[in-house]
Amino acid sequence: MTFTRRTILAAVSATALLAQPIAAAAQELPRNVRLVIGSTSTGGDTYQNSSIVADALAEHLDINIKVDAVGATEAFKALERDSRGTTLMIFHDQSYLGNLYGVSGYDDPFENYTVGPTVAINPGNAYLVPKSSEYQSMDDILTAAENGERVRVAIQPGGVSEIGFSAMKNAAAVRSPGSEENIVAVNTGSQSDKNQAMWDDLADVINGSIQANEQFTQLPEDDQKAMRFVWITARPATLEQAPEQGMGETDRAALMQYAAPETSVPLNEEGENFTFDKEFFFLFNPEMDPAIIEQIDTALAEIFENGEIQERQKASFFIPNFLPSGEAQQHLMDKRDTYEQVISEISGES
Amino acid sequence: MEFLSLISPLFLCLVVGGTLVGIIFGAIPGMTATMAVAVCLPMTYSLGLENGLALLLGLYVGGISGGLVPAILLGIPGTPSSITTTFDGYPMAKAGEGEKALRIGIIASFCGGVVSLIALFFFAPALANFAIEFSYVEKFLIILFALTVMAALSSDMLMGIFSGFLGIFVALIGVYDISDGGNGELRLIPPGTEYWLEGGFSLLPVLIGLFGLAAILEEAETGVKQGQTMDDVKIGGGGGFSLGIFKGQFVNIFRSSGIGTFTGILPGVGGSAASILAYSNAKTFSKHPERFGKGEPSGLIASESGNNGLTGGALVPLLSLGIPGDSTTALLIGAFTLQGIQVGPLFIGNNPETWNAMIFAMLLANVAMLVMMYVAIRYFAMVVTIPKHILFPVILMMCVIGAYTINYGIMFDVWTLLIFGLFGWVAVKLGLEIAPFIIGFILGPSAEVYFVKSLESFGDLTIFFTKSWIALVLWVLIIGSLAASVYIARNKRATDQLA
Numbered sequence: 097m098t099f100t101r102r103t104i105l106a107a108v109s110a111t112a113l114l115a116q117p118i119a120a121a122a123q124e125l126p127r128n129v130r131l132v133i134g135s136t137s138t139g140g141d142t143y144q145n146s147s148i149v150a151d152a153l154a155e156h157l158d159i160n161i162k163v164d165a166v167g168a169t170e171a172f173k174a175l176e177r178d179s180r181g182t183t184l185m186i187f188h189d190q191s192y193l194g195n196l197y198g199v200s201g202y203d204d205p206f207e208n209y210t211v212g213p214t215v216a217i218n219p220g221n222a223y224l225v226p227k228s229s230e231y232q233s234m235d236d237i238l239t240a241a242e243n244g245e246r247v248r249v250a251i252q253p254g255g256v257s258e259i260g261f262s263a264m265k266n267a268a269a270v271r272s273p274g275s276e277e278n279i280v281a282v283n284t285g286s287q288s289d290k291n292q293a294m295w296d297d298l299a300d301v302i303n304g305s306i307q308a309n310e311q312f313t314q315l316p317e318d319d320q321k322a323m324r325f326v327w328i329t330a331r332p333a334t335l336e337q338a339p340e341q342g343m344g345e346t347d348r349a350a351l352m353q354y355a356a357p358e359t360s361v362p363l364n365e366e367g368e369n370f371t372f373d374k375e376f377f378f379l380f381n382p383e384m385d386p387a388i389i390e391q392i393d394t395a396l397a398e399i400f401e402n403g404e405i406q407e408r409q410k411a412s413f414f415i416p417n418f419l420p421s422g423e424a425q426q427h428l429m430d431k432r433d434t435y436e437q438v439i440s441e442i443s444g445e446s
Numbered sequence: 447m448e449f450l451s452l453i454s455p456l457f458l459c460l461v462v463g464g465t466l467v468g469i470i471f472g473a474i475p476g477m478t479a480t481m482a483v484a485v486c487l488p489m490t491y492s493l494g495l496e497n498g499l500a501l502l503l504g505l506y507v508g509g510i511s512g513g514l515v516p517a518i519l520l521g522i523p524g525t526p527s528s529i530t531t532t533f534d535g536y537p538m539a540k541a542g543e544g545e546k547a548l549r550i551g552i553i554a555s556f557c558g559g560v561v562s563l564i565a566l567f568f569f570a571p572a573l574a575n576f577a578i579e580f581s582y583v584e585k586f587l588i589i590l591f592a593l594t595v596m597a598a599l600s601s602d603m604l605m606g607i608f609s610g611f612l613g614i615f616v617a618l619i620g621v622y623d624i625s626d627g628g629n630g631e632l633r634l635i636p637p638g639t640e641y642w643l644e645g646g647f648s649l650l651p652v653l654i655g656l657f658g659l660a661a662i663l664e665e666a667e668t669g670v671k672q673g674q675t676m677d678d679v680k681i682g683g684g685g686g687f688s689l690g691i692f693k694g695q696f697v698n699i700f701r702s703s704g705i706g707t708f709t710g711i712l713p714g715v716g717g718s719a720a721s722i723l724a725y726s727n728a729k730t731f732s733k734h735p736e737r738f739g740k741g742e743p744s745g746l747i748a749s750e751s752g753n754n755g756l757t758g759g760a761l762v763p764l765l766s767l768g769i770p771g772d773s774t775t776a777l778l779i780g781a782f783t784l785q786g787i788q789v790g791p792l793f794i795g796n797n798p799e800t801w802n803a804m805i806f807a808m809l810l811a812n813v814a815m816l817v818m819m820y821v822a823i824r825y826f827a828m829v830v831t832i833p834k835h836i837l838f839p840v841i842l843m844m845c846v847i848g849a850y851t852i853n854y855g856i857m858f859d860v861w862t863l864l865i866f867g868l869f870g871w872v873a874v875k876l877g878l879e880i881a882p883f884i885i886g887f888i889l890g891p892s893a894e895v896y897f898v899k900s901l902e903s904f905g906d907l908t909i910f911f912t913k914s915w916i917a918l919v920l921w922v923l924i925i926g927s928l929a930a931s932v933y934i935a936r937n938k939r940a941t942d943q944l945a
Contacts, residue, residue, distance in 0.1 A: 137776065137780075138777055141783075166854050200630045200632055201644060252624060253627070282903070283628075285623075285624075285625055288767075289627060289899075307788065311768065311790025311792045311793070320578070321575075344788050411786055412783060412786065413786070
């Protein structure tokens with residue numbers, strides 16, 4: 097068989113023509129997508145929230161999306177390996193807080209990945225004391241620190257659980273410089289460990305959540321397990337969107353008493369309060385085609401406009417919070433900068 | 447009896463169907479009850495709470511029980527909690543008593559499940575209150591007590607203990623995880639391997655590598671022999687089984703089920719510790735400890751009633767405190783959350799119908815497990831008659847799939863399987879003992895966390911002796927277990943010398 101110039105030209109033209117739809121297809125999400133999440137639990141809020149979003153996105157785009165609970169380190173690795181859009185990731189503020197606290201396996205997500213749209217908030221991050229505690233409020237706790245009392249706070253170090261603790265130390269420093277040294281961390285693991293630290297009298301305050309701890313606040317004071325909320329870190333604007341009936345026996349109005357501005361944890365001397373919303377958002381491989389990001393943004397905008405996803409999210413005590421990629425990046429970077437400032441203010445003492 | 451209105455034909459079908467699927471998951475090496483529940487959890491959203499729980503509880507009971515099938519017939523624990531089932535079940539199968547061993551294991555599993563269910567139904571809140579008396583100190587001592595089984599399981603005590611400590615050492619490779627309250631620092635990782643070893647070695651791939659792949663390599667080395675025939679395995683007519691085997695086993699069953707239930711109520715201690723503790727105690731209190739590990743029905747009974755005793759126990763902290771007792775019940779929280787139901791100290795009082803429906807589902811799942819597995823024994827037992835040149839590649843394939851899927855698609859888990867398969871094959875030649883190694887590997891991380899946290903929380907080593915009366919009781923048990931192991935080993939040596 098001999099190849100003439102015309103044959104070669106025809107072959108090249110045919111290849112170019114055939115390649116066109118492939119190139120076009122490369123600008124869209126593939127038919128099968130793996131959505132990795134930064135948690136290993138399929139029973140936790142990250143999985144629950146991700147599966148709600150994945151279901152809606154899969155139905156809207158008529159593709160298959162499988163949520164894999166591989167954990168943060170493995171999820172970042174999987175995302176690094178794949179720029180085709182076959183692997184996407186959903187995680188929350190832990191992704192940059194882990195980096196700020198210097199936890200192994202956490203790179204700067206704003207530098208190493210593309211931060212995508214936000215989808216929801218879990219407004220439940222809270223701090224509790226034993227029901228019989230002398231501390232009735234955050235003000236009592238900060239005053240105790242000012243008076244030289246040592247206040248022990250049970251947290252899981254290196255992320256979402258620690259940021260509220262850092263904020264407490266920062267608030268103590270704002271109110272009375274030096275008093276932050278009296279607020280000390282008790283490093284524990286799971287929620288079970290934090291509760292146990294309280295029951296063993298190893299901690300005066302514990303980090304918890306509205307969802308996991310509300311029932312303990314309903315127990316009588318003489319029950320060793322009884323607790324009381326002292327602080328819910330969510331922004332008031334976020335908590336206002338929670339269901340009116342709140343959680344369990346505590347309605348939204350009661351929950352708001354524990355959040356800013358009623359409960360004040362000063363961020364700075366200008367009178368701003370520290371707040372923290374646990375926000376869930378997409379992360380993409382930095383080399384991924386921007387057209388795919390645009391496709392996801394557009395699809396999510398349509399899904400949220402439709403309104404059904406909000407019902408599912410609210411039923412699971414999530415606050416719907418869609419921001420397209422551009423806005424989400426700016427919002428999360430601003431948030432990161434605020435927390436970076438808080439952590440640097442108290443660095444060396446936490 | 448208002449809960450009876452929740453019991454629909456769909457509810458019954460979901461319990462039975464869930465149990466069947468759970469048995470299949472448990473019976474495939476590398477697949478676990480946790481995986482079965484994780485896979486089916488999203489389905490529960492559309493089923494409603496009671497029906498969703500019916501499915502998940504069926505999967506849970508079936509998954510824990512199904513693990514005995516490969517443990518007995520192939521010597522590969524289907525789930526980590528059936529590791530001690532291999533110690534006596536597999537020797538029985540090799541001696542042609544696979545069907546008999548299966549029948550014993552199934553009945554013991556049923557007894558364990560029912561005892562724990564009774565404890566759950568009548569004493570859940572009281573047990574939960576007792577469980578919170580266990581701080582890091584007491585939990586460390588329980589793990590230490592379970593670790594004493596390393597001595598009891600060793601044929602050469604010194605080498606066995608060394609193997610156990612090697613297992614602990616290997617388990618500590620990787621990051622000291624912040625989710626355990628650690629500092630997030632890497633340790634024991636050779637330079638250049640951080641990318642793969644950051645998270646350490648996963649338990650399941652290690653387990654099936656050591657028990658599954660290593661056995662296949664061993665067979666490949668010696669040459670694949672003809673498998674057992676139908677006549678060899680005594681299939682049909684009970685396979686030499688009679689209920690008389692359970693005569694004199696009442697205490698063993700009750701003690702092992704109680705240990706399983708109690709281990710289950712302690713969050714974080716872990717399901718594997720249940721069967722290990724039950725087995726260790728059965729051996730310590732046996733009149734014939736020398737028979738353990740060689741096909742002793744008492745060991746099989748202890749292991750299976752211990753691991754099924756866990757099922758009800760692990761639900762105690764979940765339903766009384768909102769705290770899961772093991773990895774599978776951690777997923778059950780997701781089912782409640784999906785339906786917008788809080789679990790915590792008020793759950794039972796606020797949701798009596800759901801509570802009763804759960805108890806009924808657990809009971810039904812145990813009965814369904816007993817009936818289905820009993821009926822299927824004949825077919826399970828035929829596995830050993832499959833020619834090995836067909837059986838081994840299939841097992842190998844299932845092990846690889848199981849290793850790959852256990853953490854939702856991490857390739858390093860497959861390498862872990864292969865590494866520990868090779869290690870298991872070589873280790874035996876070097877005189878290392880696999881059973882103590884794997885027990886050290888399973889319990890090592892918990893021992894480390896509880897030990898470090900005890901010292902961080904309470905200051906110094908004296909706390910292990912002074913913390914509470916529970917700590918003192920545990921020390922008595924630890925010392926008793928060690929003394930018994932030494933006594934048994936000396937007796938065995940004296941008998942061997944006489945022979």
